[in-house]
Amino acid sequence: MRARRSVLALGRALPLLLSTCLDTTNERTQVETTIGLAQASGTSVEVQDGLAAIRHLDASALTLWAGAPSLVVRIRRAADAPVALTLTVDNAMPDAVLEGAMATGDAVMVEAVPQGRPTQKQWTVHLPPSSDATLQVRPATGEPTTTWRFALLSDIQEAIDRVQDIYSRMNADRGIAFVVSAGDLTTQGKVEQLERFQRELEQLAVPFFTTLGNHELGTSGVPFHDYFGRADFRFVYGSMQFTFIDSGSATLDPLVYDWLDGWLAEGQGRLHAVIMHIPPIDPIGVRNGSFASRNEAAKLLAKLAGGHVDLTLYGHIHSYYPFSNAGIPAYISGGGGAIPERFDGIGRHYLTIDVDPAHGVLQTAVVRIDRD
C-alpha cells in the first residue's frame, strides 16, 4: 500500500517534469516567416527572402533595416496612395544605389536624398497609383571579383560603452566591405538595449549583418526581429554565400533544418560561410558552451560537411579559438568585450577574413583591440 502511494506520488510529479518545453525555438522561428512583409495605408511591401526588417511604413514613407548587401523589395500601391514614397534603408552598403522596374516593364523614377551617414540611404520613389513595382538596392560597384575582406565581431553585451574604439579600428581598414556578427549584441535583448546598439552602429562606416545570440533572448518576446530582421537567413556577396543560423537556444528549430537543406544546396559550387552564435561543439568539452545535445551538434555538423561548407564562424565563448569541426575550418570569436575569458591572452578583438573568389581561398587574421 505504501509502495503504491509512492508510485502514485511519482506519477503526479512526472507531468511537472514533462511540462519542461522542448519547443524553445518554434515561436520565434515562425515569426521570421513574417519578416519583410507589411501592409499599411494602401501600400503593400514584400522584401524578398525577408532580408530586411520593416521599421516603418505609411502611405508616404518606408524605412528598412537591411540584413544583406542587396535587397529586392516589391511594392504595391493602392489607387488612392500618393505618388511619392520616401524609402530609407539603414545598414546599407556605403555605395548602395536603388533601381526599380514596374510590373509593366517601365523604369521607376527614383531620386537620391543625401544622408549624413555612409550606411543610411534615402530615395524618393515615384510610384503611380495602383502600381506594382520591384525595387533593388545594391552596391553601385557590383560585387567584388578580386580579393575582398569582411570582419567578424560578436559578444559585445555590456561593453557597448567601449565599442566605438572597435568601430574606429574597423573604419580605418578601408578593405572591410561589411561586418558579420554571431550575436550577443546586448545583455538581455531589451528594446532600449537594441536601440542603443543601433545608435552606436551609426559610427560604423560599413553595414553590420547579424544573427541573434542567447543574450538577445533574455527578455519577453524577441524584439531583436523588429530591429535586425531575421536571425535565419542567407545572402550571396562576392561569389560567397553567407548563411546565418539562430542557435541562441543551443539548438536549431526543426524548420531551420528544412531551410538549411535548401541553403546548403544553393551554396554548392561557391564559397560558403555559416555563422551562428552557440557553436555545436565547444573545443573545451567540459565547459559545454555548445549545443544542449551533442547528438544534435553532430547531426548539424554532418549536414554542413555534406553541404561542403567552407567556413564556420561562432561567438558565445568570449575568447578566440581556431579549430575545425567535421573538417570545416571553424573560428570562435567572442571578442566584443563581454566578460572575457581570462588567462587566454586574447582580450577584445575581431576577425578579418580575406576572400579570394577566384581561388576559393580564405585568410583569417585576429585584430586585437586590447589585451586580456
Added chain:
Amino acid sequence: MIGAFRWLALAIAVTTVTSAKAEDAPDLASKPRRSPLAAAAAIVPGVIVHGAGHYAGGDPQTGSRLLALEGAGLGTVALGFVPIVASGASRRLVGPGVLLTVGGVGLFVISSLADLYGVVAPPGGYGAPDVDPPRLETALGYRYVYDPVFAYRSFVAYDIDWRLGRVRLSPSAWFALHDNNSRLRLVSAYRLLGPRPDTSEPAPDGSYLEVATALARHAYTSNRFATTTVDLALSGRLDMQRFAASLTGSFAEMSFGWALQTYEYSIDGVRADIGELLLARFGYGIYLGWPGASRGEVMLYYDHRHDDFAAGLKLPGLASGVVGHFGADARIYWSDQWGMRLETAVGSAYVAGASLLFRYGAAR
C-alpha cells in the same frame, strides 16, 4: 575530476561521522512528528531553510544537520561557480568549477528532499534496500524518445547486469524500430564498497562506492554520423539512515567522471572530431517494500551528460546549453526473480520506457 573525488571523500567522511551520532540517539526514529505542519514547513520556508520541516516536527538535531548540508552545498556552489564567472569560464578553471557547482547543487537538492522525506515518510520509511544483489539481471523493454530534431521515436532495449563478486559487467543495446539508429554500451565496474553477490556477510545497507568505465557506440546511420564514447566515473550511494534516523529508507547518489568522445562522419574525406564530456550526476530516492514482499526503489536525478538520448535541457534564454537532463527511475520486483523498470528523462528529448526485469542468482 580530482576535486570531485576529494569532495566525495569529504562528503562520505562527514556523513560517516554524523551517522555515528545518529545511531547514538535511540529515540530519533520516532522524531520528527509526521504532521501536515512539518510537511508544510519542509516546503515553506524549507525550500530556502533546509531542515525547517524537522525543526517544526521537533527534531532540531536532524534539522541542523540538514541546514549544515545545505550550507555545505551552497558553499560548494560558490567555490565552483564564482571562479567560473570571474574567469569568464576560463578553460583552465571551468572543469573543476562545473564539478563543484553540480556537486554543490546536488547537496542543496538532496538536503531539501531529505527534509521533506523525513517529515512525510513513516518511521523506517517505505522500504528497505536489497543488500543481496543477484549475479545476473536482464531487462528487456521499450523506450519512447521524442526529440524534435531526430526522426526516431521507438526503441527496443536490452540490458544485462552480470556481477562477479566486486566486478560488474553491464552490456546494453538500444535499436530504433523505425529509424537506422542503434546504441551499444558496455559498462565494467568495480565495487569498492557495498552490497555484492557471493559474500558471506551481507552488506549493512544499500550504500556503495563503485568505479566504472564504459564504452559506447551510438550509430546515427540515417544522419550520417556515429559517436564513440569512453567514460570513467566514480559513483556512490549513501543510505540516508547513516545521516539521520528519520531518513531511513531513503538514499542519495552522486557520481563524477570524465569522458572522451569521437564524432565520426560518414562523409568522404571528413575526419572525426574529438571532444570531452564532464560527467556529474546526483539523485535522491526511496526504497519501496520489505524483504519477503514486493519491493524496489524509485529515484529522481539530475545528470549533467549532454550526450545520450536525453542530452542537455533546452532552455530558451540566457542559460542555453549549460544544464544537463532530469529524470526518474523506478524498479519494482514482485517476486525474487521478476520485476519491472520504469524510467523517464527530460533534456533535449523526452525519454520514457518500461522494461521487464529478470534476476537470477541471489544467494539469500
